Amino acid sequence: MKDADARTVRAGRHTVEIQRPGKVLFPGGAGAEEYTKGDLADYYRSIAPYMLPHLRGRPLMLERYPDGLDGQRFMQKNIPKHYPDWITRAEVPKEGGTVTHAVCDDTATLLYLADQACLTLHRWLSRTDRAGGPDHPDQLVFDLDPPGDDFTPVREAAGLLRELLDELQLPAAPMTTGSRGLHLVVRLDGRQGFDEVREFARDVAELLADRHPDRLTTAARKEDRGDRLYLDVQRNAYAQTAVAPYTVRARPRAPVAVPLAWEQLDDTGLDARRWTIADAVDQAGTDPWSELPGRGRALGPARRRLAEIRS
Numbered sequence: 474m475k476d477a478d479a480r481t482v483r484a485g486r487h488t489v490e491i492q493r494p495g496k497v498l499f500p501g502g503a504g505a506e507e508y509t510k511g512d513l514a515d516y517y518r519s520i521a522p523y524m525l526p527h528l529r530g531r532p533l534m535l536e537r538y539p540d541g542l543d544g545q546r547f548m549q550k551n552i553p554k555h556y557p558d559w560i561t562r563a564e565v566p567k568e569g570g571t572v573t574h575a576v577c578d579d580t581a582t583l584l585y586l587a588d589q590a591c592l593t594l595h596r597w598l599s600r601t602d603r604a605g606g607p608d609h610p611d612q613l614v615f616d617l618d619p620p621g622d623d624f625t626p627v628r629e630a631a632g633l634l635r636e637l638l639d640e641l642q643l644p645a646a647p648m649t650t651g652s653r654g655l656h657l658v659v660r661l662d663g664r665q666g667f668d669e670v671r672e673f674a675r676d677v678a679e680l681l682a683d684r685h686p687d688r689l690t691t692a693a694r695k696e697d698r699g700d701r702l703y704l705d706v707q708r709n710a711y712a713q714t715a716v717a718p719y720t721v722r723a724r725p726r727a728p729v730a731v732p733l734a735w736e737q738l739d740d741t742g743l744d745a746r747r748w749t750i751a752d753a754v755d756q757a758g759t760d761p762w763s764e765l766p767g768r769g770r771a772l773g774p775a776r777r778r779l780a781e782i783r784s
Contacts, residue, residue, distance in 0.1 A: 480511060482518065487559055487581035491588045498541040498590060505725040508750060513721065514587040516750040521580040523757035524719040528583075530600035532563040532574030532607065534714045535586060536593035542723060549591075550574060560585065563601040567712065576601070592723045595714035603663060607711070610670050611663040611769050614715045615645075615678065616705035617655045624744040626702045627655045630689060631738055634704075637681050640782065641775040646765045647738060649745045651722035651730040656715060660769040667711045673776055674706035680783060719757060721750055729753035734761040 480491045494511030501507030517524075535549040552562055552575040561576035577583055577594065586594070598610040605611070617630050631647055634657055638645045648656045661670065675691070682689040682704060690701040708715045716722070716730045728746035731753055737743065748756050 480514075482514065482584055484518070484581035484584055485579055487557075487579075489581055489584040489588060491584070496541070496590075498538060498592065499725065499727045500541065500543060503725070506727070506749070506751065508727045510587065510590060512750065513590075513592070513727075514584055516721065516727075516753070517583045517587045518580060519754045520719045520757060521583050523754075524583070524717065525577065525579065527718045528577040528594065528596060530563075530578070530602035531576060531596040531598075532565055532572075532601060533577060533597075533717075534595040535575065535589070535591045536595065536723060537589060537591045538723060539590045541590075542725070546723070557585065563607070565601065565607045565712070572712075592721050594717045594720045596717040597712070597714055598709065599663070599667075599711075605663040608666050609663045610665075610667055610709065611661050612715075613659040613661055613670055613674055614706075614708050615657040615659075615674065616650075616708060616715070617657065618703040618705050619654055620698060620700050620702065622653060622744075624653075625741075626688065627653075627745070628738045628743065630702045630704070631655055631657060633685060633689075634677075634681055635735070637677065637684075641677070641778045643770055643775050644764075644766055646762045647733045647735065648718055649729075649731045649733060649743075649747060650716055651720070651728040651746060651748075652724065653745050655745065656730075658765075660765065660767075662769040662771050665772050667709065670772065671706060671709040673772060673779070674709045676779060676783070678704035678706050680779070719753060722746075727751075731756050732761045734759070734764075737761070 480494045482489050491514045496510045499508035537547040560582050561578045563576045564571050564573045598612040599607045619627050645657045645659045678691050682691050690698045692698050718732050722728050727750045729748045731748040
């Protein structure tokens, strides 16, 4: 029997039922807007044309809040058996077995995940539908993690890292995380495995921290960082994830992780939670990563340039 408190949405060849669309996921108050499950589904349907290219073929870890921000959080890797059979699966190896992740290849899947109160989609940096498979990332991510909520050190660190990556002839693009920091994303050709990519990212981060030891650090322990910004490269590992472009974050006001054009970092009023589900689609429509090459770069030449700089 169909639930009377539901909304049916047609997306491509599939129909998705949004159960309890009036369920509040983001409580209002204290200057924050209230957003419901229906609002979340509307956002993901609107952002789908911009978001799906960043999701297709990538295993996902799902961050779910069935009772909203004030309820319990679930981090879901294995796709439940009751999910529709038209949702793409990706079975990937893990120690002692395998994990079967959901893959979001179409708008209907995005809507279904919204119905499951999946607020945030965390994606792998590799794809299962490419020749290299899940062992070979086609994305490299530098996570700029500030010691506090001041975004100025993040903007400054992004500029410094961009200069170094320019020396290495690796184009990079910035993205707010929707939380506190910023990701710099480099597209790769997928020829190297995760270990090689992470080692390269660590060497780049250490070189930049050596150049600016009073401002930047690669220390994994918080107590060793002081008031310096942490250059985190740990996401560049097998089975690790990074927040997907245009995903909603589980914070008041429903902030969104949003790709930026480099000139937007000149805005002194910018912070990591600048965009929400109310206006992220407008930002997406500006095509902020239009200058980023569509094809990923080979890592070999950049590694040789890095070795020359360090010698």
